[in-house]
Amino acid sequence: MNNSMLCKVLVIGAGPGGYVAAIRAGQLGLDTVIVEADRAGGTCLIRGCIPSKALIHAASRFEEINAHTGEGKLGILVPQPAQLDMPKLIAWKDSIVARLSTGVESLLKKNKVKRITGWANFSDAKNCTVETADGVINIQAEHVILATGSTATELPALPYSENVICSTKALEQNEVPNHLVVIGAGYIGLEMGIAYRKLGAKVTFIEGMDSIVPIYDKELTKPVVNWLKAHEVHIEFCARAEKIIDHGVGEGATLTYRDKKGIEHIIHGDKVLVTIGRQPNTQGYGLDNMCVDMAGNFVKVDKQCRTAMKNVWAIGDLVGEPMLAHKASAQGEMVAEIISGLKREFNPTVIPAVCFTEPELVGVGLTPTEAKQQGIETLVGKFPFAAIGKALAMEAGTDGGFVRITARKDNHVVIGIHAVGAHVAELSNQFVTAIEMGARLEDLANTIHVHPTLGEATMEATMASLGHAIHI
Structure with missing residues (x-):
């Protein structure tokens, strides 16, 4: 079978950027087709953000239950250690992924987006063929949105194999594994x-730099380093x-590495996990035929995500x-709206970053050091979760966590706003909102925060920067 179709908008990739773009285009009444070789959801939903958080949650629950064995804890005694059924854990994780992927498929259908399962290959900027189970489909589009995502970077000297694995595996x-060796102490590793x-x-980490997750400063990552030391990592x-x-x-597998002095070492692991970063998917779909400009390995775009090709x-x-x-979702929504005739551009004040470590890390905006490097005089306030009642009541106040506010002095x-501590990821949206809306210290300090909540630390950190924190 060889079919042809025309459409207003063709989206390549059904990840968090692509499917959001397609759904928004559908909402706006644009004739939209989305092509994806895998299930809907992309790396984030299928093999990244969501399944990893499910694994993290299950692992934390397992650890928490076992903390109640022996003499017990909090007056709760578990008579014997919990047993782990790893295949059932993976099956539960997979059920979450399947449920969400099915939900995305339903949303695409609800918004009249035509879904094609297959691999797109472009002959020029607006024409592609898609190999599907039922034959080849030729698609011509007025607008093309490339949302092909990224893949884990493979080291040439450490090719993937049975025991050398990427984050997906x-x-x-x-x-x-009895011993997991992780190459790279970034957020995924x-x-x-x-x-x-x-x-x-x-668990053993082999890290090329002198700190973990370098996008966060050492003051912020210290509680994570302390947790790793306490757990003999x-x-x-x-x-x-x-x-x-x-x-x-x-x-x-047996890994050979050199330490900072150049001395060679050998370490054996049941599995070696390589997490040295990700690279954009630019191969295999005819990008060279589309006449777009590149910025290194990435496709070059302007503030509206336009490429060099109209x-x-x-x-x-x-x-x-x-x-x-x-970030991808925000860009996808914006592009769909621009195509529909709305005036938009991608110019966020900040893009928040969260790392679901133990404890969690949140970074929004400039650190004090980054502000100083830009010549900005600042006021900085920090407040520990050890002085927050809700944190202590949920055993989250003794890990060294805190909220730190950085503001212009003038x-x-x-x-x-940066934070480290249990569940601080849930505070990140407040941080972003405050900065995007141009909040001043007084705005946050004078906003009544619910007691008892972890969010009180934001208010107290702001008050600390003004010189009058109440609870410390």
């Missing part, structure tokens, strides 16, 4: 490594992975850092 393990440590694995900083030998099924747009991981799902406009 780390979410599919039916057994907890840390999230996975900490989850597997909670599940009982020995070793990090080899300033180290370089050089080669690996995979010994086959059940035999693990009516070809690119969004999400394909266009550069930060490679975050919520007019008190808030330019950065």
Whole structure:
């Protein structure tokens, strides 16, 4: 079968950028087609954000239950350690993914978006063929939105194999490795490594830099480092992975690396997880035929996500850092609205970043150091969760967590809010809202915050920057 179709908007990729763009285009009455070779949802929903958070949640629950064995805790005694059924955990995680993916498919259908399952290959900027199970479909579009996302970066010296795995495979393990070696202590590596440590694995990190998750400053990451030390997780900083030998099924792999002094070391792991970053998906769909400009490995776009080719747009991981799902979704919604005739541009004041470590990390806006580098005089206030009643009542006040506010000294406009602690990811939206709306310290300090909540730390940190925190 060889069919042809015309459409107003053709979206390539059904991840958080692509499917949002398609749904919004459908809402706006645009004739829209979306092409995706996999299930709807993209990396975030299928093999990234959502399944990893499910694994993290299950691992945390497992650790929490076992904390009540022995003499018990909080007056709660569990008579024997919890048993882990890893295949059932993975099946539960997969059920969450399936439910959400089905939900995305339903939303596309609800908004009259035509869904085609297959791989698109462009012959020029507006024409592509899609190989489907039922044959080839030729599609001609007035507008094309490229939302092909990214994939995990593979090291040439450490090719993926049975025991050398990427983050996707780390979410599919039916057994907890006795020893997990993680190359890269960025946000993906840390999230996975900490989850597997909670599940009982020995975990070792091989990190090329001198700190973990370098997008956060060392003051912020100190509680995470302390947790790793307390749980006997070793990090080899300033180290370089050089080669690996995979010994086959059940035999693990042996990694050779050099430390910061150049001394060679060998370490064996049941699994070696490589998490050194991600790269945009630019191969295999005829990008070279579309006459778009590149910015390094990324597709070059302007503030409206326009490429160099008229009516070809690119969004999400394909266009550069930060490679975050919520950035892609915002860009996808914007592009659909521009195509419909609305005036929009992508110019956020801040894009929040969250790392679901133990404890969690949140970064929104400038750190005090970054502000100083830009010549901005600041007022900085910090407030510990150890002085927040709700945090203590939920065993979240002793991990060294805090909220830190950074504001301009001259007019008190808030330019950065950072936090580390249990559940601080849920505070991130308040942080973003405050900065996007141009809040001043007085706005946050004089806003009545609910007691008892973790969010009181935001108010208290603001008051601390003004010199009159109440509870410390």
